[in-house]
Amino acid sequence: MKRIIIAVLIIIVAGGGIALVLSNNKKKNAAKTAIVAAGGGAVSVRTATIKKAPIDLDFSVNGTFAPNQELNFLSENAGRVTKIFVEEGSRVSKGQILARIDAEIINTDKETAEANLQNAIRDEARYASSFKTGGVTQQQLDQAKLAVENARLRLQSATRKVSDANIKSPINGIVNKKYIEVGAFVNAQGTQMFELVDVSKLKLKVNVNESQVASLKIGDKVQIKSNVFPADDYTGTITFIAAKADNSLNFPIEIQVENNGKHDIKAGMYGTAIFKFPKQAPILTIPRGSFVGSVSSNQIFVLENGNTARLRKVIAGRIIGDNVEVIQGLQEGETVITSGQINLVDGSAVAPVK
Structure with missing residues (x-):
């Protein structure tokens, strides 16, 4: 019992000490505030x-070169690859044949479509003759004409597929990757065949802040330096300025660069855009x-x-x-x-x- 009483007394004394310290601090702060309020403390x-x-306003910013065009070329027809005319690293031009798919099934579909079109034309001629003598109705004749149009469309589609058996490049560029080999089977759902890139022109992608983007406009000329070829000078043109900032409150910008120097810049290399402005x-x-x-x-x-x-x-x-x-x-x-x-x-x- 005595121990409990002693402990309670200690707590009361300690609490009183804490209260006294807090009271003194409060008085000191009030005194300081009064002095400042009275103008006595500066x-x-x-x-x-x-x-x-x-x-x-001149500034520079680093970025990464990207190809002018980049395309993952997919198959549109099903069949077996019979020939490949290019290798990785080959330069290709638009319309050049890259590979050929076995067209046996495709040719069969075309021949069937041609035969159906001829039958539809003959049926239309018979219906037209019978319509003159009252043997068929106008509706039956119209259906025969519609059948001819549908057969003609199916033939056009089959002819297009035969043409597509020759896989042609849709752009000028370089074969960066080849995903198929002779004998491989590709399907109409889009088997990846080639990765094509166009690096005759490059896009230097950089980010600038709000104060910098306010001084830029599309068409402005920009000096470009390549980190790999520092002695070479390149000139770029701003082709894109984002209308909205990204999550870091910077604005993405694209600068098109002609890759026609004595050294070819590769996509993925680092570069520096140097923005210069008239004297302010x-x-x-x-x-x-x-x-x-x-x-x-x-x-x-x-x-x-x-x-x-x-x-x-x-x-x-x-x-x-x-x-x-x-x-x-x-x-x-x-x-x-x-x-x-x-x-x-x-x-x-x-x-x-x-």
């Missing part, structure tokens, strides 16, 4: 004097850290009379590196507070740190 801040300066007129900029919270707040603190912080509403423009353009709300020669704003309110006393 907050240390860093400042910067605003002046106009020319800006450099001087503008007012302030450090990005000057804004209260973030740039989107459009609020900053301006130093007045050397010791007072005044909250100012401004209109921010472009973000240029670590600086932000100020379109409205500041004059050249004014001084802004660049750090320490978290401790400030409008009218706070400050002590600039030199």
Whole structure:
């Protein structure tokens, strides 16, 4: 029983000590707040004097070269491969025959379609003759004419399949991969046969941020450097600018490059796009850290009379590196507070740190 009483007394004493510490801390904080409110305590801040300066919009960004066209060529007819005319690495032109499929079954279908068309034509002629003498109705004659049209369409389809027995390249390019061999059977559901790529032109794919994309437009010329051939200069043209940013808030851009230098760039190599712009007129900029919270707040603190912080509403423009353009709300020669704003309110006393 005595032990319990002693323990309770210890808890009460300890609790009283904690309460005393908290009470003292509260009094100290209240005293500090009162001093600051009375203007007796100045907050240390860093400042910067605003002046106009020319800006450099030039920038470079790395990306990856992709082929101008890339095609996984699939079979459209069923049959056995009888001949292959190209190998991996072969250059091909549009319409060139790459392989041939056994057309025996396809030819049979064509012959059947031709025979059906001839029978339908003869039936139509008989119905037309009988219609003149009242032997058949107009509906029966119309059905005979429709049968001729259907038979003619089936013949066209069969003829197309015979032509497709010769597998032809749909693009100019290079056979990057060959998936079939002589004797292999391909089906009409789309057996993969060749991978064709066109690298006569390449697309350098890069990502730029919002301030950079605002200065770009389709058709702009861009200097291109290849990491593998740094001594060679290439010129590209912007052909695509995404209308929407990706998940990282960057905008994908494609730059078309003619691959006609003394060294051929391969798809998948790394490259650098160098964007150059005309010299810009001087503008007012302030450090990005000057804004209260973030740039989107459009609020900053301006130093007045050397010791007072005044909250100012401004209109921010472009973000240029670590600086932000100020379109409205500041004059050249004014001084802004660049750090320490978290401790400030409008009218706070400050002590600039030199």
